[in-house]
Amino acid sequence: AQTVTQSQPEMSVQEAETVTLSCTYDTSESDYYLFWYKQPPSRQMILVIRQEAYKQQNATENRFSVNFQKAAKSFSLKISDSQLGDAAMYFCAYRAPLQGAQKLVFGQGTRLTINP
Amino acid sequence: DVKVTQSSRYLVKRTGEKVFLECVQDMDHENMFWYRQDPGLGLRLIYFSYDVKMKEKGDIPEGYSVSREKKERFSLILESASTNQTSMYLCASRPGGEKLFFGSGTQLSVL
Numbered sequence: 484a485q486t487v488t489q490s491q492p493e494m495s496v497q498e499a500e501t502v503t504l505s506c507t508y509d510t511s512e513s514d515y516y517l518f519w520y521k522q523p524p525s526r527q528m529i530l531v532i533r534q535e536a537y538k539q540q541n542a543t544e545n546r547f548s549v550n551f552q553k554a555a556k557s558f559s560l561k562i563s564d565s566q567l568g569d570a571a572m573y574f575c576a577y578r579a580p581l582q583g584a585q586k587l588v589f590g591q592g593t594r595l596t597i598n599p
Numbered sequence: 600d601v602k603v604t605q606s607s608r609y610l611v612k613r614t615g616e617k618v619f620l621e622c623v624q625d626m627d628h629e630n631m632f633w634y635r636q637d638p639g640l641g642l643r644l645i646y647f648s649y650d651v652k653m654k655e656k657g658d659i660p661e662g663y664s665v666s667r668e669k670k671e672r673f674s675l676i677l678e679s680a681s682t683n684q685t686s687m688y689l690c691a692s693r694p695g696g697e698k699l700f701f702g703s704g705t706q707l708s709v710l
Contacts (some may be wrong), residue, residue, distance in 0.1 A: 492639065528689065528701035574641060586632065586657065586701060589642040 485510045489590035496565045499599050504552075504560045504593050506575030512536075512539050515579045517551070517558045518587070522572040531573070534558065562595075570597045601626050605690050605702035612709050618677040620705050622690030629694065631673035633657075633665065636687040636704070645688075648673055681710045 484569075487508045496502035508517070519531040533552050534542045541549050548557045562569055573592040618686035624631065630649050634642040634657075644657030646665040654665050662684060666674045673692075677684055692701040 487641075489641075505615075526687070526689075526704040528691075570697055586644050586647055587642075588644075589634075591639055591641040 492592045493506035495596040506558045512579045518576040519560045520574045524536045603702040620675040622673045624692040628692040632691045633675045634689045639684045685709045
């Protein structure tokens with residue numbers, strides 16, 4: 484079974500600085516998708532960024548970028564120029580494309596605090 | 600805008616009660632999911648449905664059942680609530696594409 488591990492339960496960063504959240508996963512599949520979701524205090528989960536495993540280029544969405552290392556099964560999220568609104572729980576998630584209904588497997592989450 | 604609505608934001612129930620958590624989506628999505636979220640464990644899949652009246656067990660289905668009589672509504676049922684079912688419950692839906700749309704969650708306390 485696929486597993487996703489986030490080894491940092493909590494992280495903090497100064498406003499305007501850069502922070503990297505770690506994620507590793509275990510799979511025997513060669514084709515799959517990886518995601519980072521953000522859950523602010525409102526509890527509404529928001530998709531931050533996604534990566535297809537067959538793409539070598541790292542995904543980027545404005546201040547959010549990933550470092551995807553397929554051989555190492557690592558998928559870290561970098562947040563540049565951190566803002567107070569980035570404070571949230573961040574979840575890494577994995578999905579294999581051919582599983583029934585394509586369910587997501589989530590990591591344990593990392594709580595990110597932004598210090599003003 | 601896409602909307603997934605969970606009927607209650609907070610819920611308090613007694614041990615042994617039958618509990619219904621309701622989720623409605625207005626996007627005509629085929630796939631719907633129920634997750635529970637616990638500190639240190641992340642989100643774990645309880646049940647999912649890929650069509651009306653169709654359901655499949657997720658990773659932790661014990662103690663739960665589901666119902667999907669209409670496409671827009673997916674209900675999670677706790678037949679006899681227990682204290683270890685105190686948790687945050689998140690409903691989500693998805694069309695054929697990649698993106699999951701989540702509700703705002705129901706924080707359930709079983710006393």
